[in-house]
Every structure is written in C-alpha cells, then in structure tokens.
Amino acid sequence: MDFELSDEHRMLADLARRFVDDELLPLERAVLAREASTGRAELMPDEREHLDRRAHALGLWGLDAPAEMGGFDLPVTAMIGVDEALGRTVTPYELPPDSPNLRMLLETADADQRRDYLEPYARGQTVSAIAISEPGAGSDPAALITRARRDGDRWVLDGRKIWTSRAESADWTIVMAVTDKARGVRGGISAFLVDGGTPGFVIERRIPMIGGHSTYEIRLEDCRIPAGKLLGEEGFGFKPMQARLSCRRVQIAAWCIGRAERALEMMCEHAAQRHTFGVALAERQTVQNWVADAVTRIHAARLMTYEAAARIDRGEEARSQVSMIKVFATEMAWDVIDQAMQLFGGMGMTKELPLQQMAAQTRLARIYEGPSEVHRWVIARERLSCGAERAA
Numbered sequence: 001m002d003f004e005l006s007d008e009h010r011m012l013a014d015l016a017r018r019f020v021d022d023e024l025l026p027l028e029r030a031v032l033a034r035e036a037s038t039g040r041a042e043l044m045p046d047e048r049e050h051l052d053r054r055a056h057a058l059g060l061w062g063l064d065a066p067a068e069m070g071g072f073d074l075p076v077t078a079m080i081g082v083d084e085a086l087g088r089t090v091t092p093y094e095l096p097p098d099s100p101n102l103r104m105l106l107e108t109a110d111a112d113q114r115r116d117y118l119e120p121y122a123r124g125q126t127v128s129a130i131a132i133s134e135p136g137a138g139s140d141p142a143a144l145i146t147r148a149r150r151d152g153d154r155w156v157l158d159g160r161k162i163w164t165s166r167a168e169s170a171d172w173t174i175v176m177a178v179t180d181k182a183r184g185v186r187g188g189i190s191a192f193l194v195d196g197g198t199p200g201f202v203i204e205r206r207i208p209m210i211g212g213h214s215t216y217e218i219r220l221e222d223c224r225i226p227a228g229k230l231l232g233e234e235g236f237g238f239k240p241m242q243a244r245l246s247c248r249r250v251q252i253a254a255w256c257i258g259r260a261e262r263a264l265e266m267m268c269e270h271a272a273q274r275h276t277f278g279v280a281l282a283e284r285q286t287v288q289n290w291v292a293d294a295v296t297r298i299h300a301a302r303l304m305t306y307e308a309a310a311r312i313d314r315g316e317e318a319r320s321q322v323s324m325i326k327v328f329a330t331e332m333a334w335d336v337i338d339q340a341m342q343l344f345g346g347m348g349m350t351k352e353l354p355l356q357q358m359a360a361q362t363r364l365a366r367i368y369e370g371p372s373e374v375h376r377w378v379i380a381r382e383r384l385s386c387g388a389e390r391a392a
Contacts, residue, residue, distance in 0.1 A: 005081070012074075013081025016060060016095075017088075023054050024091040028354055031091050034212075036351040041092055041212030051093050052124070060095050065102060065122035076247065076309040080254045084302075087258025090357040092213075096124030099251060101174060104130075104244040108191065108232030117172060117193060129170035131161035131218055132241065141176070141238060142184050146220060148177035148192060155192060155230060157200070157223040167203055167216035171196055175220070179235055191237035193229045200224060211360025245369055246312060246322045252365050253305045253325040256333035257298060259358045263333075263340040264294045266355070270344060281343065290339045297332040304328060320382045323375035330366045337362055 005013070027047060035041040043051070055061055064079055065071025079099060086094065105118045120126045137143035146159025157177055167173060172195050180188035194201050200223030207215045232240055268291060271282040281287050304325045311318035337359045341348035348355055366372055 005077075009074075009078045009081060012063070012078060013085060015058060016082040016085035019055065019058060019060055020085045020089050023051055024086075024089040024093055027091045028089060032351055032354065032357060035357065039208060039212055040214065041090070041357065043092060048093070052096075055095055056124075061124055062097065062122055063095065064099055065097060066106070069119050069122035071122055075313040076250060077306060077313055080250070080302075080305055080309055083251050083254035084258040084261070087255030088262040090354045090361065097121050098128060100244045100248040101128045101130055103247050104174065104191075104240050105231075107240045107243060108237075110228075112228060113193065113231065126171040127166060127169050129164055129166040129173040130244070131164045131167070131173050131175045133163045134160060135162050135217075141189060141241070144176060144178050144189065146175070146177045147181075148179050148190060150227070151224070153227050154224045155227060157192065157194070157220040157225065159220050160204075161218040161220070163207070163215045164218055165213075165215050167218055168206065168214075173201075173218075174231060176237060176241060177220075183235060185238045187235040189236075189238045189241075190234050191231040191241065192225060193231050194223065194225055198223060198225060210363060211357055213360075213364065242319075246318060248369050249322045249326045250305060250309050250312065252369060253301065253308075253329035256329040256362060256365060257301050257305065259362060260294065260298050260301075260333040260336040263337045263355065263358060264291065264298065266353075267291065267294070267336075267340045267343050287343065290336075290343070294336045294339070297328075297336070301325065301329040301332050320379050323370075323378040326370065327372045327375045327379075330362060331372065333362045334359070334366065 027043070030047075031041055031043070059072075060082075062069070062071030063082060064074045064076075067073045082095065102118075102122060105113070105121065109118045117126075121128060132141070134144060134146060137145065144159075146157065146161065148155050148157050150156075157175060159177065161175065164173070172193055175192045175194050177190060177192060178184075178188055179190040182188065200221050202219040202221065204217040204219050207217060209215055231237065267287075268282075271284075271287050271291070272280060274281045304321070308318050308321035308325050311321055337355060341355050341359065344353065344355065347353055350356070
C-alpha cells in the first residue's frame with residue numbers, strides 16, 4: 001500500500017491549511033463572542049461573502065464537483081486533507097458544495113434534475129439539506145413512517161422529520177420517505193427533492209444544540225410535489241442514502257482529526273510555557289503521556305480514514321471501515337480535547353478559548369450520522385456473521 005499522497009493532493013491540503021490560517025482562524029474570536037452572547041455560533045453575511053470570494057479566488061471551490069460543472073472532480077481521499085484543515089477551526093464555514101448531498105445527486109439525478117439541481121449546487125449557487133431522521137426513527141431507517149403516495153402526476157408527502165441541519169436556509173431538501181411499507185429498506189424507501197417554500201413543507205421549530213449549533217423539526221402535511229421530484233428510482237433510495245452517509249462519516253472523521261491536531265498543538269505550546277511548583281507542565285509524566293497517546297491515536301485515525309476513503313474511491317465495500325473511523329476518530333478527538341481543557345485549567349473552561357467549542361462540535365459528532373453504539377453494532381455484526389459462516 002502506498003502511504004504517500006500525490007503532490008497534487010498534498011498541495012491542495014497545504015492550500016486549505018493556509019486558507020484556514022489566514023481567513024478562518026482570525027474570525028474565531030468574533031464567532032466565540034457571538035456564541036457566548038446569543039447562543040448561536042454563526043458568521044455574518046458580509047463575513048461569509050468575503051470567505052466565498054477568497055475560496056473561489058484560491059481555487060477551493062467545487063473540489064469534488066464534476067469537471068463539466070466547473071469542479072475538479074477530486075476523489076474522497078483528496079478531500080481528507082481539506083477537511084482536516086477545516087476541522088482545525090471553530091469558524092463555521094464549509095467549502096461549497098457540501099460533498100455528501102453532491103455525491104447522492106451524482107448517483108441518482110436524472111437529466112432534468114442535473115440541470116435544475118445538481119449543476120447549480122455543484123457551482124456553489126444553492127444550499128441543500130437532507131431530512132432522514134424522525135422523532136421515532138433516529139438511526140433505524142426501517143422505522144421511518146413519513147409516507148409518500150402517488151396521486152396522478154404528483155407525489156404527496158406526509159410525516160415529520162427532526163434533526164435536519166440547514167433546513168431554514170436550504171433552497172431544497174432531500175426528503176426520505178416510505179413508498180412501500182411492506183418492502184422496507186429493500187425496495188420501499190424513496191428520496192424526493194422538495195423546494196424551499198413548497199406548501200405543506202413546514203419548518204416547525206429551530207432546535208438549539210450544544211456549541212451554538214441548530215437543527216430543525218419539519219412537518220410534511222399534504223405536501224404535493226411534481227412526479228419529476230422523485231430522486232432516483234422509486235423504492236431504491238436507501239442505497240444512495242447510505243453512500244451519502246458514508247461520505248459524511250469520512251468527512252466527520254477528518255474534521256475530528258483536524259480538531260485533535262489543533263488541541264494537541266495548543267497543549268504542547270501551553271505545556272512548554274506554563275510552570276507549576278517550579279516545573280514546566282511539559283516535564284510532568286501525565287502530560288507527556290497525554291501527548292504521546294494523542295500523537296499515536298491521531299496517526300492511527302488518519303491512516304484508518306485514508307484506508308476507508310480509498311475503498312470508497314475504488315468502489316469497494318467500506319461499511320465496516322466507515323463505522324470504525326466514525327467511532328475511533330470521534331472518541332479520539334473527544335479525549336484529546338478533554339485533556340487539553342484539563343491542561344489549561346480554568347482557562348480551558350472559558351468561552352474565550354476555542355477548546356470548549358471544539359469539544360461541543362466533537363460531542364455532536366459522536367451522535368450525528370449515527371451514534372457510536374450503532375456503529376459498534378455494525379462492526380460487530382459483520383465480524384460475527386463471518387465467524388458464523390466459517391463455523392457452518
């Protein structure tokens with residue numbers, strides 16, 4: 001196995017790192033102050049417009065979008081270094097377009113949908129959301145009860161969705177719904193494109209989350225959309241949804257590696273400067289153990305993440321590998337950040353340092369896109385089934 005990145009991908013990661021250092025890190029103080037005073041960690045419109053212009057000018061735009069749509073068509077492995085860089089900052093900015101929904105559209109959109117949805121999205125001209133979870137069906141898509149029924153040249157959606165990010169600002173939302181209850185995930189779940197402002201698509205409430213983030217609850221009540229808004233084949237929305245989730249989970253792992261690296265850097269710098277009882281913290285065995293464990297676990301998480309991404313790029317099965325990095329990287333980052341907060345003492349508890357925000361983002365990551373317990377179940381189930389086959 002070749003563990004070296006290509007020169008092109010290494011240069012891209014370096015460029016993303018410089019963008020974060022030059023443009024995003026300087027905004028952290030303002031973002032932290034807003035979260036402390038308003039409870040919302042957000043950018044102002046002028047700040048976002050400036051970042052969009054800079055990212056576009058630097059060529060950090062449409063990185064994994066198709067070349068014919070103005071993108072660079074980069075593989076998942078190339079995006080890891082970019083996402084690691086973005087994970088280093090608590091400034092809430094992602095480079096358009098959002099990769100998971102992009103990849104789902106690439107796999108499912110027909111000619112009209114590519115023109116009306118995929119192309120503007122790939123160019124960073126629209127914002128998307130996806131509505132999967134329901135109040136009674138979090139990580140179990142087989143338990144979905146939101147229904148979609150055909151009525152002439154329309155689909156009618158009824159149900160309720162929860163934990164949907166960006167719903168309020170999205171130009172369109174991918175909604176997962178049951179079209180054949182008897183078939184369940186094996187031919188009974190479909191995906192639909194619902195434009196913002198569609199009658200019957202109601203944003204019930206904003207749900208404040210830890211760290212100043214927000215998700216939304218959505219009510220679908222006699223929500224009528226044209227037949228052409230069906231995304232992909234009827235009944236076969238589960239597989240592309242899973243592919244989309246795999247992409248997001250790789251992204252989450254890379255973000256967590258970036259956060260852990262930032263926390264480790266802060267820890268090492270502070271440990272060298274801070275003295276207690278006449279000795280630098282860097283000389284304390286406990287601190288040295290924290291640093292050694294962080295370096296080792298970050299390295300392991302990075303290798304695991306690249307291996308999972310390479311499998312995806314080759315079109316191979318990677319479900320267990322993706323679940324492993326989702327568990328390992330999120331829990332690794334949580335431990336490293338927690339130890340950094342401990343090292344900083346009282347300052348580590350303040351909202352003046354980014355550590356508390358990094359901790360909140362990482363805690364969310366242990367739940368978003370499937371909690372660790374579900375992913376451990378996926379890993380164990382696959383291994384146990386292999387053991388059962390050998391025994392038989």
